[in-house]
Amino acid sequence: MAKPPLLVHICCAPDAAYGATVFQRDHEVTGFFHNPNIWPSEEYDLRWMETQKVESRLGFRLMEGTYDPRDWERRVAPFAAEPEKGRRCDVCYALRLDAAARKACDLGLPAFATVLTVSPWKKAEVINRIGGRLGRKYGLRYLAADLKKDGGFARSVEISRSFGLYRQKYCGCRFSWRPR
Numbered sequence: 001m002a003k004p005p006l007l008v009h010i011c012c013a014p015d016a017a018y019g020a021t022v023f024q025r026d027h028e029v030t031g032f033f034h035n036p037n038i039w040p041s042e043e044y045d046l047r048w049m050e051t052q053k054v055e056s057r058l059g060f061r062l063m064e065g066t067y068d069p070r071d072w073e074r075r076v077a078p079f080a081a082e083p084e085k086g087r088r089c090d091v092c093y094a095l096r097l098d099a100a101a102r103k104a105c106d107l108g109l110p111a112f113a114t115v116l117t118v119s120p121w122k123k124a125e126v127i128n129r130i131g132g133r134l135g136r137k138y139g140l141r142y143l144a145a146d147l148k149k150d151g152g153f154a155r156s157v158e159i160s161r162s163f164g165l166y167r168q169k170y171c172g173c174r175f176s177w178r179p180r
């Protein structure tokens with residue numbers, strides 16, 4: 001029997017390398033790389049290229065969103081001074097997940113999810129609350145998850161190494177740019 005379709009928002013290759021495999025167990029995954037938060041553009045190009053490697057290794061359909069960092073900057077500007085995991089990040093998650101939900105609607109897919117929760121630096125409860133709200137807004141099912149749990153983050157590191165993927169040292173935006 002065919003698996004039900006699912007749009008999965010992808011933030012980066014290492015998170016997709018594990019997160020997509022989890023969703024692929026029960027779904028036909030379409031990956032959606034939408035990350036206007038990434039700075040600078042060379043870093044964006046690198047993360048997009050690495051995600052395409054994951055696509056070819058795992059064999060799912062992959063699409064790219066619109067890269068418009070100026071629009072992203074304008075929207076997070078009121079929260080620019082917030083620390084990581086603060087309100088700037090909440091807005092950043094919401095912008096990316098909103099675009100993912102709209103893409104699912106455009107493609108006629110009934111459900112969406114994200115691999116953002118693989119990262120130990122991301123609060124799954126916040127991301128899932130936003131995803132659930134957007135699901136209700138667009139009439140979609142949102143698959144809540146905390147992919148870092150049960151060794152998920154360690155597994156993402158392991159798979160990334162085996163695929164030879166670039167592992168970024170900062171979350172993505174210019175405010176987060178500092179070596180961890």
Ligand code: SF4
Nearest residue numbers: 089092171172173176
């Ligand atoms: S730290 Fe990460 S989640 Fe937060 S605003 Fe920057 S890119 Fe977005």
